[in-house]
Amino acid sequence: MTQTDRKYTFTSESVTEGHPDKLCDQIADAILDAHLRQDPDARVACEVCATTGLVVILGEISSKAQVDHAQVAREVIADIGYRDGACGFDAKTCAVMVALDKQSPDIAMGVDQAVEARERGGKDTGAGDQGMMFGFACDETAEAMPLAISLAHRLTKRLTWLRKSGELPYLKPDGKAQVSVEYENGVPSRVSAVVVSTQHGEEASQARIRQELMERLIRPTIPAELLDENTRIYINPTGRFVIGGPEGDAGVTGRKIIVDSYGGYAPHGGGAFSGKDPTKVDRSACYMMRYIAKNLVKAGLCRRCLLEVAYAIGVAQPVSVLVDSQGTGVLPDDKLEALVRRAFDLRPAAIIEKLDLKRPIYRASTNYGHFGREDAGLPWERLDAVDRLRELASQL
Secondary structure, eight states: OOOOSSOEEEEEEEEOTTSHHHHHHHHHHHHHHHHHHHOTTOEEEEEEEEETTEEEEEEEEEOSOOOOHHHHHHHHHHHHTOEEGGGTEETTTSEEEEEEEOOOHHHHHHHHSOHHHHHHSSOOOOBSSOEEEEEEEESSSTTSSOHHHHHHHHHHHHHHHHHHTSSSTTEEEEEEEEEEEEEETTEEEEEEEEEEEEEEOTTSOHHHHHHHHIIIIIHHHSOGGGOOTTOEEEESTTSOOOSOHHHHSOEETTSOHHHHTTTTSSOOOSOOOTTBOTTSHHHHHHHHHHHHHHHHHHTTSOSEEEEEEEEOBTOSSOSEEEEEOTTOOSSOHHHHHHHHHHHOOOSHHHHHHHHTOSSSOSHHHHSSOSSSOGGGTOGGGOOTTHHHHHHHHHTO
């Protein structure tokens, strides 16, 4: 999105931990974490799908670790809250199928030794795949995220807390939230619509659910100054949401990439994050782009920042780097791009080292978006490059 004088509305959504796609993401990242705890150099590309009574774990893993993949899956499912048949899915009784192979040696060859290293000698890590990766930050919220996705994540996070704390015991794990923000002159002015759908027990009436979620979820989460008499609020608009989770809809890893990133407010290259070790640049490079964009915005060098980087498989250096401040930069975009190239090493090995990505931190990133999560201690949310960027910018 870019600054404009016209009035417009932008909408983003989030999902809870118990959404079937997000359940699969969490299992994949928990398996990645389990391998990294024992083998920081593990190569993991884990995919998960789930349906009524069944979880399938598939993909390619080359690792020295000894991991009971089925047990990891059951622990995640139970932690989310699927512990008995009342939710339509049970960690103890669901079947878990494991179909894992090793990483292709053709791919491993390019990752182990980049093209540049093979041509000039030495050693360097090549990108695990080709593709383009985006990062974004803006000054709409304290966490440098677009307002609509930030509010949607706050709703699903609180919805899960209301369930797990027992405050609303009829709530079940599956749920979604959607927020529409109206802009005037490129600045958020009000929330025009809120949609919340939550799985619930048979005993709860729709009148009770709507009343209690309005008072305990929406009003405590959406700032009062953004709500008015014309804000449309829909709570379980179908009138019933008892059947949910994998029983209601099959789940697949990587199907919530827009929820995971910027809610559609900024581009997404298409690669999913969950289940992938950091040699996969569609994960690690997206994290690096977010880190750079956030530090540029917090350094006061622009109010909005979109970055794109692109790689070729087996090649260490990116084939392109783009900086777009969407007309908000204190320097021209070509100078901001030169600043980024000077300040940051964008080779995969350098990104992994800079953000310390060989640690088991990934399941913590899976819920409520991978970005803007300042409460989770994620390294790509740090602001430790602000001073250096200001210093280098003063030299341009």
